[in-house]
Amino acid sequence: MLKIWGRNDGSNVIKALWCLNEIGVEYERIDWGGEFGGNDDPEYRKKNPNGRLPTLEEEDGFTLWESGAVVRYLCGRYSMGNMCPATLRGRADAEKWMDWSSLNLGPFNSVFLQHFWRLPEAERSQEVVEKAIATTIPHFDVLDAHLADRDFICGDRLTMADIPAGVLTHRWINWSPHRPSHPNLEAWHARLLERKAYQDCVVAVTPPGP
Ligand SMILES: N[C@@H](CCC(=O)N[C@@H](CS)C(=O)NCC(=O)O)C(=O)O
Missing domain, CATH: 3.40.30.10 (Glutaredoxin)
Structure with missing residues (x-):
């Protein structure tokens, strides 16, 4: 297996x-x-x-x-033709969003984990967390705009493009309570929350935030 x-x-x-x-x-x-x-x-x-x-x-x-x-x-x-788009361009588009998500949405996750959970208390800094939030907002602006006219990142169904962003967005939403509103992002996140696999693998294991 x-x-x-x-x-x-x-x-x-x-x-x-x-x-x-x-x-x-x-x-x-x-x-x-x-x-x-x-x-x-x-x-x-x-x-x-x-x-x-x-x-x-x-x-x-x-x-x-x-x-x-x-x-x-x-x-x-x-899951060729489903989670993995079948055309070369469709696949490249999905891969683009996967790479983009890990590169741009990932750093906030690392900073938050360090400064909310992992570092000795004396070394934790809310200022560092706030800076990471400020740096990440423009990236979520981009994803929010992209999701304005589609249910999922590559269109009308979940694909591999949603995976890295979906994992990191759940943390963002739970760990940055004062973030600006991103209605399209939040609607997409709500669609992810309806999925059992997302509940079991993402929601159930995300450490609580502030
Ligand atoms: N770029 C690598 C990063 C791998 C990575 O740093 N993974 C973390 C867990 S999410 C890790 O191995 N941390 C050390 C540990 O948990 O012992 C990937 O995407 O697979």
Whole structure:
């Protein structure tokens, strides 16, 4: 059976898990990293030399790391023409939004986790969090405008394009209570909330915010 190495609450692991749950592929998840440790285990490093999560492993020994690559692979393998758009241009468009989301919406997630949960209390700074919010707002302005005339990022159905943004938007909405209103983004998030896979893999494991 396909394996995913990684604790179930890491934002990058969640991308792979939500994707697998959406496409209905059975998998085994191994608690790894974070409080479970194991990232420096030499056998694990053979699978993923970065010692990070997630790592996908198939029965024949094929391994893959880097969450965006894992999501693309899963959608291409198990959901071509659905989660993975069938045309080259459709796929490029979805991949564009996947990369854009991780690059632009991801840093707020890291800053918040550090300054709300992980750093010793004396080193936490609300100012740093506020700066990360201010830097991230223009990116959400872009996504909000894009969603004005479509239900999902690539059109009328969920695709792999929604995965990284969907994971990071749930954190944004829960962790930045004073953010500006983004009605199209919020409507899209509400549509994601209707999905069991999103509830199970994203909502259920998102740490609470302020
Ligand atoms: N760019 C990588 C980042 C991987 C990454 O940093 N993952 C986090 C978890 S979300 C991690 O491994 N953290 C160390 C740990 O949890 O032990 C990806 O998207 O897969």
